[in-house]
Amino acid sequence: xxxxxxxxxxxxxxxxxxxxxxxEAPEGYAGEGFFTSKLxxxxxxxxxxxxxxxxxxxxxxxxxxxxxxxxHYDLARxxxxxxxxxxxxxxxxxxxxxxxKKMGPVLRQVYLQMxxxxxxxxxxxxxxxxxxxxxxxxxxxxxxxxxxxxxxxGCPPRPEAIIDGIIRIxxxxxxxxxxxxxxxxxxxxMNGYGIE
Amino acid sequence: xxxxxxxxxxRLTEKFGEGxxxxxxxxxMLTVEGPKDHNLKVLQFLFDDAELNFRFxxxxxxxxxxxxxxxxxxxxxxxxxLQENLRxxxxxxxxxxxxxxxxxxxxxxxxxWMERETYDFYxxxxxxxxxxxxxxxxxxxxxxxxxKEYPLEDQTRVDKDDEMFGRx
Numbered sequence: 001x002x003x004x005x006x007x008x009x010x011x012x013x014x015x016x017x018x019x020x021x022x023x024e025a026p027e028g029y030a031g032e033g034f035f036t037s038k039l040x041x042x043x044x045x046x047x048x049x050x051x052x053x054x055x056x057x058x059x060x061x062x063x064x065x066x067x068x069x070x071x072h073y074d075l076a077r078x079x080x081x082x083x084x085x086x087x088x089x090x091x092x093x094x095x096x097x098x099x100x101k102k103m104g105p106v107l108r109q110v111y112l113q114m115x116x117x118x119x120x121x122x123x124x125x126x127x128x129x130x131x132x133x134x135x136x137x138x139x140x141x142x143x144x145x146x147x148x149x150x151x152x153x154g155c156p157p158r159p160e161a162i163i164d165g166i167i168r169i170x171x172x173x174x175x176x177x178x179x180x181x182x183x184x185x186x187x188x189x190m191n192g193y194g195i196e
Numbered sequence: 197x198x199x200x201x202x203x204x205x206x207r208l209t210e211k212f213g214e215g216x217x218x219x220x221x222x223x224x225m226l227t228v229e230g231p232k233d234h235n236l237k238v239l240q241f242l243f244d245d246a247e248l249n250f251r252f253x254x255x256x257x258x259x260x261x262x263x264x265x266x267x268x269x270x271x272x273x274x275x276x277x278l279q280e281n282l283r284x285x286x287x288x289x290x291x292x293x294x295x296x297x298x299x300x301x302x303x304x305x306x307x308x309w310m311e312r313e314t315y316d317f318y319x320x321x322x323x324x325x326x327x328x329x330x331x332x333x334x335x336x337x338x339x340x341x342x343x344k345e346y347p348l349e350d351q352t353r354v355d356k357d358d359e360m361f362g363r364x
Contacts, residue, residue, distance in 0.1 A: 102334045130350065136341045137333060140353045 023049055040178045047091070047117070048174040049079035051166070054090035056110065058097030061124035061156040065096050068159040078166055087113040092169060093146075096156075098126040099139045111146045112195065116181050119173065121165050122148045125155040147189055199247065199280040201226040207248060211241055218287075225283055232288040235271075236298050239286070242275060243303060250275040250284065256300065256310035258318040260292075262344045268292035271320055273300070290320075292343075299325040317342035 026045055028037030053075075057065055068075050069083065084090040087110045099107055111120065122142055125131035128151045130140035142148060149172055152165035180186055190196070204226055208216050216238065218229040230238045242250040255274040262268055267289035276283050290297060299322040300307040311322045312331040319340035322328055330337065339346055 102332075129355070130353065134349045134353065136337075136346075136348065136350055138350065140350050144352075 040176075043178050044174040044176060048170040051078075051080045051092050051119075051169070051173065052082050052084045052090045053080050053092045053094050053166075054084055054087055054110070054114070056093060056095045056097075056107065058099065058103070059126070061096035061127070061154075064156045064159055065094065065123065065162060068162045073159040073163065075163065075166065078163070078170065080166060087111075088115060090114060091118060091173075093118065093120045094123055095120065095127040095142050096123040098131065098133055099142055100137055101139050102137075104139050104145050107142060108145045117173075117176070119149045119169055120146055121150045121152065121169055123152045123162055123165065124157055125153065128153065131155060145193065147193060199249075199277065199282055201282075201284075204248060204282075204284060207245065208238075208241075211245075212238065225285060227285040227287065229287045229289070232271075232290050232297055235273075235286075235288045236300065236303065239273065239275075239300055239303055242284075242286070248277065249279060250277050252276040252278050253300070253304040253306045253310070254283065256307055256314060258314045258320050258342075260318060260342065260344050264289075266291050269295050269318060269320060271297050271314065295320045296323050297321070298323050301325055316340070319343065 023045060025035075026037045026041035028035055028041070030036075055062065055065055057063075067073060075081075080092075087093070091114075093111055093114060095107065111118070120142075122128045126133060126138070127142050128148075130138050132155070134140075139145070150165050150168045152161050154161050157165075201221055201224075205219055205228075208228065212230075212234075215234060216228050216230050218227070220227040242248050252275065253273065254276045255272075257272050259270040259272060260268060261270065269290050269292050270287050271290070273286040274283060275286060288297065295318075297320055299311060301311060301322070302324070308326070309331060311320075311325055312328060314320050315322060315325075315328055316330045316333050317340060329335075333341065341348075
């Protein structure tokens with residue numbers, strides 16, 4: 001018996017609107033040919049949808065991050081297409097994995113080399129708290145040496161959790177005032193870590 | 197392949213007499229203990245002797261026995277005769293208050309880093325070592341973490357609840 005052959009003679013046209021999510025415009029006053037809004041909203045919109053992550057991967061959480069960047073989970077959908085390996089070009093430091101005490105100064109230097117504005121995400125139990133490595137050689141959470149914006153729990157966290165962390169970072173980035181980094185509170189936080 | 201544990205024992209007893217003691221054989225591997233002042237003489241003899249020919253230092257490490265007063269620290273040399281594919285273990289003991297052992301780095305280049313590691317974790321002072329400083333831990337560390345008197349856990353952690361870790 002011969003196999004029935006099916007011809008795709010009436011394909012459904014793919015609609016571009018189903019595949020692309022358009023970022024919502026910030027609040028503002030729109031008229032014919034012009035739109036006014038707050039500068040910080042526009043800057044925040046641009047920043048949050050074009051984050052350049054710097055992966056600082058030291059162990060299994062780094063493997064999960066590789067899956068997150070791969071085609072199945074595809075972090076590029078959220079505007080984080082471009083993973084940079086130079087701290088001077090990047091906005092988001094993603095620390096994934098156990099940080100030994102001996103590596104602490106290295107991580108801190110990488111953070112210091114990043115330009116403002118910069119955000120930090122601690123991925124996984126080890127980066128957040130030392131995890132199972134409750135021992136003399138392991139740093140008990142990277143927030144002992146650099147400020148952290150978002151913690152992603154898990155050992156290791158699934159790619160969905162890492163994407164959730166990225167979206168929370170995007171919320172922070174989008175809502176942040178462009179003058180926040182000049183604020184007394186921010187300066188006090190940096191001084192708390194001994195960073196000028 | 198004529199070399200056996202009995203032959204090694206016989207050869208060592210001929211040379212050092214009562215100087216070497218506590219001959220043991222665990223899992224087929226000969227273990228011998230010597231006085232700490234003569235560790236280099238024994239190692240040199242094992243290296244040079246035409247029959248013994250132990251010319252490869254597989255491992256060098258220390259063990260802390262806190263309940264043996266006067267001999268709390270053991271330094272263990274694992275030696276390998278590559279031609280006969282035979283291994284032995286040579287141990288010397290020292291008091292923790294005076295952890296001075298002569299360095300084997302002149303005889304085996306491999307001992308250089310191994311002795312630095314042993315110093316790093318147990319504080320064994322290898323006399324004559326060319327560069328005896330910490331190799332794995334942070335330079336600022338002010339104790340020897342593998343000695344039994346120090347807890348393994350990190351003491352800076354504040355959120356730790358001993359009951360949750362099964363030692364309440």
